[in-house]
Amino acid sequence: MNDKFVSASDVAKRAGVSRSAVSRTFTTGASVSEKTRRKVMAAAEELGYKVNLLARTLHMSRSDLVGVVGKNLSSPYISAQIDALSAALSKHDLQCILVNLAQVDGDITKSVERLLEYRVRTVVLLSGAAPDEVVRICAANGTRLVLINRTMPAAVAHADMIEADSATGGRLAARRLIQAGCQNVAVLVSASRTHAKRARAEAFIAEMDRSGVAVTQWREGPHCYETGADAARTLLARPGIDGIFAVSDELALGALNTARHELGFSVPEDLSIIGFDDAPISGWSSHDLTTVRQSLSALTEATLQAVMGPANGPSSRRSIPVKLVERGSVR
Amino acid sequence: MNDKFVSASDVAKRAGVSRSAVSRTFTTGASVSEKTRRKVMAAAEELGYKVNLLARTLHMSRSDLVGVVGKNLSSPYISAQIDALSAALSKHDLQCILVNLAQVDGDITKSVERLLEYRVRTVVLLSGAAPDEVVRICAANGTRLVLINRTMPAAVAHADMIEADSATGGRLAARRLIQAGCQNVAVLVSASRTHAKRARAEAFIAEMDRSGVAVTQWREGPHCYETGADAARTLLARPGIDGIFAVSDELALGALNTARHELGFSVPEDLSIIGFDDAPISGWSSHDLTTVRQSLSALTEATLQAVMGPANGPSSRRSIPVKLVERGSVR
């Protein structure tokens, strides 16, 4: 219909008022008489006028744009996280610009810088998987950061760190496997050893050490389902391992399915498995995975509060409590 | 570090050149001497300057923003779609603004209008689940639309429709169940009866009719995993049903898991199940679901082409071929 976008001046001309009146009509809390407001609204409706948020944002310094950057976006927990976060942002009138760090060949730096060029108010890093480079760029730009399950590589002025209680999580998993009578356990970490993942594994190992149980570590491969499967194939090839703790549900499910359906193990009779996250599909009856839950709603709530907070406030640190969810993958 | 964003004038002052020179340095294909370019670059680096894309977009009419709107964002296929699409967009220097239609209480109209206010170049509707209202708003605004597995409610000027070959998919599923010897089958549609979902079901029913096989339809509940589970509980309560076709993998997995683990059915011995989509997790050994594949890469490629196409081009219609992926859920 309209090849060019209609601007406030067009509406003003049509309604026979000044452009200021139009602007004030669409600005909450501005002073406009009821009569002109109606005239303006009628003209706007007729012409299909919409405020140009680019211009508004340009003028004000405040932006409604939030950058959400992550990797492995279709993994069970991350996708649930995106779903919850985008809904929450929308509810608070914030727009979500999604950046996928997946492109191996493309320059990651470029994607993040382009995001910054839109003057986003905050950048949310969905998981620890994002490289340090990303944090560095945002920090240098003075953009507020929200880091989820991640530490900073260096001192960053404005950052909110949110982390599920890794130490408690690892300890809970260890105690449960000990209680199940496991004598020879493995911990699955993958090559992507984020701070949080490492902390979970270390707490697990420390607790196992205290009980004198040997722990084998799996540190190869990218952080994905297939890596969990590969780990199971290798670790379970010779008998011995009777318990597995994976630092994410994705890894756990790869191992669980491979053990059950490919290697012929009975879970939990022959082998106990515990994951971390409590992704929605972990509760499906096809998996029935016992896992350490980091509450998605608590995580989202904390993220939102960090995003809505003052742009220049000091750095903060929040911890999300975890809880062992008992299902059928542990004896 | 910098409370206010640094602008091109700041860089110009620092480098001792005009603001135009700075602008040209950051505009590809503009005429700048190598000497001034270096001076500008040095000053920019020093001050941490970044082009303000809001202002650039405001000035040019061309935008790099693409609105991606969907519902049920963490469902198995949609999340894979978002992953693939966001990566592809990023590779072509396009930014992805994600809009989640999940908020039940919030006004959907508001979210979409806010999106339009950012002057996005295109709006992509991820699935047929988005209400007609959304299409109407975009069309009235003159924004180009990309509809995935969806028809338009009325005549829309600029729209690209992309649809997996529903008719063939439904037919393939029917033939396969017939070949498996099913005598009494059900089709799972849910209450969210999109055009594409209905088309799949209708093609299935038509083909079944031709062979004289009775078909029960399930048309209740929202489109999610639990609905598939509910359907299984009800339909399989009394003996008879020996084959199920679900119009999405999500429904199929709900039914499959419930039948297997809750109701004690052997799949495929007692019951054959076919889904639609071929979501990544359908291939997991815990599910091993036979399904009609709509190739994710083909779908993403088609979406990208539509997005990259001319904004004022005529409407187009693309069909994505489907293929039956044989796994272990059909006898």
Place this chain on the structure above:
DNA sequence: ATTTGGTTTGCACAGCTGTGCAATGGAGTT
């Protein structure tokens, strides 16, 4: 040395908005 040609540069404008400031108008009070 002068002309010619092409490249580089700066000015000024357009793109669209929100808002301070002064002027205007209208309503209420004495």
Place this chain on the structure above:
DNA sequence: AACTCCATTGCACAGCTGTGCAAACCAAAT
């Protein structure tokens, strides 16, 4: 009727960019 006061309105500016146009510059050719 005159005055006071407050809500409303319009002007002009700021916010940051890309680019047409003319001026300036530089190098090469005559």
